[in-house]
Amino acid sequence: MGATDGAKRLTREAAPTILKLPVLPISYGDAEHFLSALEGRVVPASWRGGLAITYHAGGTDAAKAHIVVKSDWSLKTLYDVVAVMKGSEHPDQWVLRGNHHDGWVFGASDPLSGHVAMMAEAKAIGQLVKSGWRPKRTLVYLSWDGEEPMLLGSTEWAETHAAELKKKALVYINTDGNARGFLRVEGSHSLESYVAKVATDVVDPQTGVSVDARRRAHAMTASGSAGANERAKEVGKIAADPSKDYPLDALGSGSDYSSFLQHLGIASLNVGYGGEGSGGGVYHSAYDTWEHHSKFVDPGFAYAGALAKTTGRLVLRMSEADLPVQRYGDFANTVATYLDEVKKLADKKREEQTAQARMFAANAFKLSDDPTLSSGLPTPLKAVPYFNFAPIENAVVRLKASAKAYDAALAAKGAALPAATKGKLVELAGRTEQALLMEPGLPGGRGWYKNMIYAPGRLTGYGAKTLPGVREAIEDERWTDVDTYAAMIGKALTAYADRLDEGVALINGPSASAKAPGAR
Ligand SMILES: [Zn+2]
Structure with a gap:
């Protein structure tokens, strides 16, 4: 529902998306007063900023501040x-x-x-x-x-x-x-x-x-530079291969x-x-x-x-x-890489938990801690079960087959199709991505995000999380959500593949589909 003139409005108290802690960006000049008043332990190197102070955390009552945040809650009209x-x-x-x-x-x-x-x-x-x-x-x-x-x-x-x-x-x-x-x-x-x-x-x-040649050259050289991450190295390799499209x-x-x-x-x-x-x-x-x-x-x-x-x-x-511009093999292959990533993520989580449990059993955190300046014990990680990724795995196999069939049929027969069929194919391609939406959307009060493949991360701001229902559940130790969302992603990809099959049937025409009833 859009916030139009007559729309029903929630009170601020009832709106679950408005957080209870006020957040306010402040200038470094103001922040410096607060930061330099802290007197606790010196923070680890990675927490330190660029101000000319020693960075401390916590401390005594002397560092208590009373902050008043005034917000303008009035309604404003926006003009699109x-x-x-x-x-x-x-x-x-x-x-x-x-x-x-x-x-x-x-x-x-x-x-x-x-x-x-x-x-x-x-x-x-x-x-x-x-x-x-x-x-x-x-x-x-x-x-x-x-x-x-x-x-x-x-x-x-x-x-x-x-x-x-x-x-x-x-x-x-x-x-x-x-x-x-x-x-x-x-x-x-x-x-x-x-x-x-x-x-x-x-x-x-x-x-x-x-501009394609230029971005390829940039990706190639960047992938060879010190500090290039895995993704940069991968893109550099693709960019160097003229038979491949830039991802x-x-x-x-x-x-x-x-x-x-x-x-x-x-x-x-x-x-x-x-x-x-x-x-x-x-x-x-x-x-x-x-x-x-x-x-x-x-x-x-x-x-x-x-x-x-x-x-x-x-x-x-x-x-x-005249014909759809989409090439679905690219989508299918990309989703397959996302599936590999979340499987690896689960394995990595499991290894980390096992290693940490071993350290706890050996009392390693306690014995290695500086007794005069204790950091305390880390939070124990939850044991990581084996998940059922089969719904996504099966759906990816199906998606790859449907995408291949669609791309091949369109390339072979698309140009010769009657104008009306071409128009229908474009319309279908426009709707195909909607198959990726699933109710009730993402968990944790984020039901508005319904796309099972692409979402912004809950904690990453602008950054993307792919297969978010599963990836973030693994990251956040919400094990039952992993299986729930693996099933939902499987359903979404299958629905997507169904639409591609619909497209193949349109391309092949009624006579072809009559020859192979129920072919999928
Ligand atoms: Zn902007």
Whole structure:
């Protein structure tokens, strides 16, 4: 339910998502007073910050502070700007494209550097229309309000129009702050090859090669640098192999795609350039200004242009393609890697617990502790049972087979299909991602997040957790949830595979499916 004019509202006390402890960011100048008043033990090296003080924890009553937090709880009206251009052939198939317009202060980098690219893109499409061209599908351009406080403008709009969006939306393409550097795209893995094709067609403003070639070169060199993590090494290997598409990263949260992907199950992308501008330090502050952005983050606005060319192509290819742009093998293979990861995570947890139990049995924590400055005992880890991953394992096998059959059938027969069948296939592809939604959503008061594959982590802020119901249950020692959510993920992937089979049946036509009744 969107927070529209007449919507029923919870009181603050009744709202389970408003935490009971007030949280307030403060400046380092204020923090220094509090931190330097602490007199307890010197904290471990990894807890220390950059202030010119010795960092202590705890201490005496002298370090007690009385803090009053005043919050403005009044209701404010948000203004989303929604521009719709009706499609000439498939008006009920929508391509959604958005960026927020609100900023914490001036917001030159965040969000306006992405927003101007979206405006440029819309202007170019407007010029095409003046020349007599019409998009085949409906384009919906969305300029969001209230992103910074809590993705509010996009969330309320998505909730208000949920039923219609679930019927009509094919994709949501998001941008936000943008900077000089390398193309970065996160999103639904069925869209991986479509994004990769667009990236090979956009020219990098600094080097003249494609933005795909440039990001591949960057990933290759970064994977060889000291401190490269496992993922960077893996991406570097893929980037070095020209037969492979550059991989998408999974979406967590922190911008307006959340409602579309994680609540409504609409395939989503988040697109931006970055890595070479010097934007550090001004994020969300009064120093994120036009002067700063134009001088240090994207001089000459070259990458605003590159972004408009990238997202403009994504929008137009989705709106003009006769056939689905999805390639489901990429999704199936990616989910298989997530399954491997959670299985390894469970094994690692089990080994850690076994090792710790051995240390407790040998009284090792007590005996190794400094008796004059005790750190106390660690919290005992819970014994880790063996989980039933079979529902996901079986569903992944099925998903891989269905994806392979779909991709092959579409490649072989797609082009020759009648226009009506092509249209139906695109519509079905738009709905396919919704199979990943499961009631009652994620546990722990996070039922709003219904996508069983992609979610922001409960404690990771912007970071993604894939197969979140299982991964976070293992991390948090909620063992019964592991099996419960493994079953739900299995169901979601099977429902997804069912839709792919529906697509294969459409491609093969009634005569083919009559020959093989019930073939799955
Ligand atoms: Zn932003």
